[in-house]
Amino acid sequence: MPELYHQTIAELSAALEAGSLSSVALTEAVIARTAAVEAKVQAFIHYDAEDALTQARASDERRAAGKALGPLEGIPLGIKDILAVEGQPLRCASKILDNFVSPYDATVIAKLRAAGAVLWGRLNMDEFAMGSSTENSAYVTTANPWDLERIPGGSSGGSAAALAAGEAIATIGTDTGGSIRQPAALCGVVGMKPTYGLVSRYGLVAFASSLDQAGPMSRTVEDAAILLQAMLGKDPLDSTSIAMPEVPDFRAELKTRKGPWKLGVPREFLAEGIDPEVKANIEAAIDWYRQQGSEIVDISLPHTHLSVPVYYIIATAEASSNLARFDGVRYGHRSAEANDALSLFTKSRGEGFGDEVKRRIILGTYVLSSGYYDAYYLRAQKVRTLIRRDFETAFEQVDAILSPTSPTPAFKRGERSDDPLAMYLSDIYTIAVNLAGLPALSLPSGLTSEGLPIGLQVIGKAFGEADLFAVAHAFEQAHDYHRQVAAI
């Protein structure tokens, strides 16, 4: 058996239920592991061991009283620093929210509490989720547990690294252009972005409102299914949240949906700019599905090459407006140099935001400006519709789409810091999925010759999460990549 902190929710909740394990013991194991490796990994911006143990004790008491809440009862979950947890710091890895403590729970957090989870710490990220390496955090630089010289991916790099290092049993990330899936791939864990609207955004600090979704990061597809089941649901506080007509029991469906499937492979995704080892790995995974009897369909997503420019127009436009509220007036960093309203804004924001955030605010402000709106924002929205149609057309033929998650394995720290465009291309396979609002999942599909994890991306139909999980689960269970652990 692996160490407690490397086990799955499915395994641990069975042990908790059987009474062979207490939440306090499990939480203590996670805390001890964190204490042992955190100096190297630096996945957290903040954690409070005593607070976690208090929650764990309450969980054990509920269970003893026969009032266990749900499948996450007693399980320590790490939370990305972009989701509001009442009484905990909410900083989005930014100096501008240095002193901010959330007075309320995000809806998804309230749901996790209601399922019995122990909320454990604030996980590092790129500032306001803008980045693909977690190097844009104003607080700490998170290392990839598989190679401490390398980045963990981003923006949910802390969530992926903590999970890979055994500092949490599962974590919650957010994904605007690949921010759950890319770090999951680079850290050798499962990361899942739900259909847009399936999970409430209330309490998720907005980066790009029409793209943001919170989702689970876990060791197995089954764990991701358990987490998503607890997280989803129409929320009266989020007008863009949607009720699934019939919510399947994702975990049970894993056992019943066995394929074979019709699986699409977009030829554009394996053409150029991809690392040869990654390409070979993904082709091998596709072959495995073929051997299992699934039909592999060559498909085309002709507009996806426009995904990156379209994304950097729409996401930055929304961000420029979403981040306007951070002004030093009501909360957050307020410049000591300010002496009037204008300087309060400009100095507080100038001091509070990092370079990448400023870059995106400027870009977003530009594309919305009078005289440029039609040429950039409006046009990008039209192309977004074309990208969505590409997927709709493809899904007329196939049940799911297979692709790499990231064109390369984890790169070295600082390697792309001065080249924003190279960094933006890290998300070339994931961004189109957000633009189309579809669900997708990254699961471990092997290691490079250097021992770095590779991720296979499975893209599903809107609200087709049950099939998506089943397709990924089949591959996972036939391999043992998910059992491989980073040696720290």
Add this chain to the structure above:
Amino acid sequence: MEYDVVIGLEIHVQLKTRTKMFTAAPYHYGAEPNTLTDAVVLGLPGTLPVLNHAAIEACAKLGLMLGCEIAEVCKWDRKNYFYPDSPKNYQLTQNEEPLCLGGRVEIELPGPSRNVQGEHRTVRLNRIHLEEDPGKLSHEAFDTVIDFNRAGVPLAEIVTEPDLHSSEEAVAFLNALIQLIHYAGVSDCDMEKGQLRCDANVSLKPAGSEQLGTRTEMKNLNSISNVRAAIEYEIARQADLLDAGESITQETRRWNAEKGTSSSLRSKEEAHDYRYFPDPDLMPVRLVRARVAEMEAGLPERPFDKQRRFQEELGLPYTITSVLCPDPELSAFFEAALAVHHAPKAIANYIANDLLRELSASAAHGESALSITDCPLTPAHIAELAKLIEAGVITKQIGKEVFAAMYASGELPAAIVEKEGLEQSDNSDEVETLCREAIAGNAKAVAQFKEGNDKALNALKGPVMKATKGQANPATLDAILRKLIESEG
């Protein structure tokens, strides 16, 4: 030089909803600063707006009342600008697809005198859209403080076409608009409380010219008299500049009510680029046609339509209808009394004269008159009083007394009449005796009457009325006097 004046108004009206437009925080005027807020109002990280459908309903009702077309679908846009009173530094508004389109407002221009009806004309509206009110800044000696109570209150912005041509017309428009809004019941329009605020766009062009001149926008007009004064000031200022051969700068100006002058706030070049784009947090709103038809069918009669009906069907004079009709509660009171007893003129007179005078007199010193809703009388009081007079139970003169008594006690008129024994006297013997005394005591008046001066009879009626405390039936009294004088030969 002669100029044509072109004025367009933008009026912001706070809609009376229980909670704010995008969150459950309540709003009422005059609360302690920053007590009517929540995480959404303050724009805390991670919060999202959720539409209060009551604001849509209220604005649609307003739109229907103002003759607008209600859009099939309306959408939300973000208007981006940095200002300390704006919690998110963007305002949720309807730029591209507003709720109400077009519309028209009937106005009455001032007549030749107060008692004479003025000319009516129609002012076209461009649109009405919904947006959220920002907070309120107060400038103190060394600081500026912010109250976010007002932030997020639903505001309907009513935009007129440039159809107004003088300050009088602008004032007439505002008065008509306020009456319509009162009738719709969607706002109290108290300008002192910021419930209605007006911006005025003013431009001048040479008389008869087709080409519009450069316009300025005047902000911060928070009373009708400010609207009048600011427009007049601006017309004169622009006329002076044009007369001197100078051009008008397109700019936004701020009215200073204390000084009675305006000054430039920002020029066109300094104007904000609001970077409007569709709000990604709110869904478009589809207005169900059946509901719109239902609302339209349930609209109250418009005040000028009511006035015409009162004048044409009930024969009431302008002096009365111009008092009753602007106030929905007063006219409703009138119509309720009418339903009890159909005596339009008598009832209208009691309400427009006696009742309003009493309401005014009952208000504390220095306070404005009590409204009809504070009235101790019900419509039935007035109707029954009119009925008693019409039936000859009491005289008009006694009616005044009964009115005062019922206003003071709240008792119904019949009860007062009975208790006080105020019925018209039918004891003609007593009246006849009194008449004989009157004739004996005033030979001069008798002689004048005999010479053909009919009015001389009044001098004889007076003492009889006085002796009967007004209870003598005037017709009976008249007949007895004539009979007695004639029989004297």
